Amino acid sequence: MNLLLVDDEEMTRQGLIENIDFESIGIHNIKDCKNGKDALLAVKAFTPDILLTDIRMPKMTGIELAKEIHQIFPDCRIVFMSGYSDKEYLIEALKLKAVDYVEKPIVLEKISDTLKKAADEVLKSRSTSKITENADKVIKSTSHILKSELALVLTKPKFDNNKFINLVSLTNFEILATFYVITVVFKICDADVSIARETLTEITESILGEEKNDAIYTFKGDDAFVVTFCFKNKASVDARCVVNFANSLLEKANIKMFCSIGNAYPVESAYNSYQDATINLVAGFYKGYGKIVSVDLGNQTYDFDLSKIQAFEKCLIGKDRETAIHILKSIASDLKNYPATLNAASKNYFCKMALLIVNLKEEYNIKSDKEYAENILEVIFKFKTLDEIVDELIKEIDGFFACINIDSENNIVFKIKQYVKENYTHQLLSVSEISDYLGLNMSYACKIFRMRTGTTISRYITNYRIIESKKLLLLHNIAIRDIAVMVGFQNSNYFGKVFKKIEGMQPKEYRNKNML
Structure with missing residues (x-):
């Protein structure tokens, strides 16, 4: 059942909508308007069963509106509201066969009863059978x-x-x-x-x-x-x-x-x-x-294995597109056998895979849609099916491989970063060692890296070591001197100097500040 609510006071309209149990009355759809003119426009796409309207309003009075509505929808039940006791209005209301006249300030119980009365009249009216073409409709x-x-x-x-x-x-x-x-x-x-x-x-x-x-x-x-x-x-x-x-x-x-x-x-x-x-x-x-x-989904849920994500990452780094996509599809295929698994849990798992691709693009210095990368979690969560997520990730995988196959310089930068990631703990790690590993001239490797990243390989190694040391400093049980060695520094004194230069404080200060 449809209700058209018209009152120039927004507070009144919202108060009625929020505080009356329309469902219990049988009213399921409500359209509210601030004046009679807007209401007449609204009924072009909305058929009211009940009109609840204030009488005194700008542009068009409730009586004038009711007359118009009665012409268009003769079976529409009308209920008037007013803060004024105006006999002329009451006489007009009676002529229109209004269900009732509710005085302001409105008493919710009174208006609920009145609307219930109007709804009952609508239902009774609907059940009346007339042997005419119009009545049949x-x-x-x-x-x-x-x-x-x-x-x-x-x-x-x-x-x-x-x-x-x-x-x-x-x-x-x-x-x-x-x-x-x-x-x-x-x-x-x-x-x-x-x-x-x-x-x-x-x-x-x-x-x-x-x-x-x-x-x-x-x-x-x-x-x-x-x-x-x-x-x-x-x-x-x-x-x-x-x-x-x-x-x-x-x-x-x-x-x-x-x-x-x-x-x-x-x-x-x-x-x-x-x-x-x-x-x-x-x-x-x-x-x-x-x-x-089907009704019987079972209660078994998918066991999200992080080793599969690690294998997926290894394929991306190793340029093995086919296996990366195979891992992605096999995870999706297995998930379909466990429909009781929470959708959010599955989406979170695929978000981790998506973030891997985004991070690898960054390491390769591949230009990408910054807004897309920052909102990758929202992108994944907006999809309504597992197949849509898989298609999206395959598109991202293909985009990643297309870029690294075209841009050999980005590939060099990525390999340098990857080598540092795997060997930063070695105290003797050097630019020369990295160049030899990649089979490149040292000056060429340094030039490409600086041109693409804006920093030198040596500085990148140092910064990476400091980043890793900060993670270890958050652990109480490891001595600072041991941390220095673990991240590739020869001794704790040199580690302290470098750390303070980059972070603006000694390692001990950083630990105390961040462990609070």
Whole structure:
């Protein structure tokens, strides 16, 4: 049921929206406007069942607005609000057959009761049958709305038997308390929701009409389409027809969606079927779009092995593209066997792989999208399926290898950095040793490194040693003199001088400051 709320005071509008339990009244959609002119524009795309409006407003009074709305939507119930006791307004309100007139300051209980009264009138009006072409259209539209509300009732944690019975009688939909239900939930991903809703409604009507299945459906939230199948008893439950429907809708709709099917439950426990399906929708991340998630996901989760990330890094450093991609795909393939694994845990794991590529690009001095690199975690987490993440990482891997194959100078810089990383602990590590290892002329190696990084190889070695020493200084159980040797300095005195020159303080001061 739709409510159009019009008041020039934003505080009043927000106060009503936030403090009234509209769901319990039967109102599921609310459109609020600050004046009558805006309201008339809004109803071009919004059909109000109830108009709740202030009387005295700029541009157009509530009475004038109500007259316009009554012309367009003669069945719309009208409730007026006003801080003034104006007899002329009251007379006009009576002429428009307003449901009630609520005085300001507003008492929430009073206005809730009034809206409930209006909602009841709307429901009663919808159930009235007129043998005219126009009435037939209204009844057909109303029946659809009521069936949608009935389907919505079956997704609530607390089963409202009175509302259920009332809606069943109004819709003439055959469903009794002895029936069993199975709920199917579709999650709409990456689509225009309004277009998706129209498409899903049309195709669902077509499939249900062809198959002669007893089912009702509704939309819940922005992206959930819920279809509830009804069976006369437990013995007549036909899960196969539900699966066939789901597959048919996924195929014909051509919309990116996840789909999950709940177990069969008695009508009064319909929420359990809805909950089964909703909870298991998370496995759509592993299944992918257009696939049905079964109820039994198991409880085993994937064991994230960091050694695979290390192997992946080794392949990147060793320029083994094929094996790097094979490792990535095999991890993804294994993950699909453990759909109970938290999506966030999987995304975090792949973030580590993505960061490896970003960091290696930096070490190679490969120019990359700075904003992309800084937001790589957000990039990975925005993807809704595992396959999308794998495709993104393969694209990054290919970009990485394309750059290092083209730029030999960046390759030299990377190899120098990698050699320092692996040998910085050796006290005699020198530029000459590194040049010999790479098979390069020493002056050429120094020139390329400085040109690409802005620093010398010797200074890079020293800075790298200081960086590693800072990590060790945070550990209480290692003496500073031992740390000096561990990172490649000949003695602690020289280590102290170099450390102070770079960090502005002695190693001991750094330790005391950062261990607090």
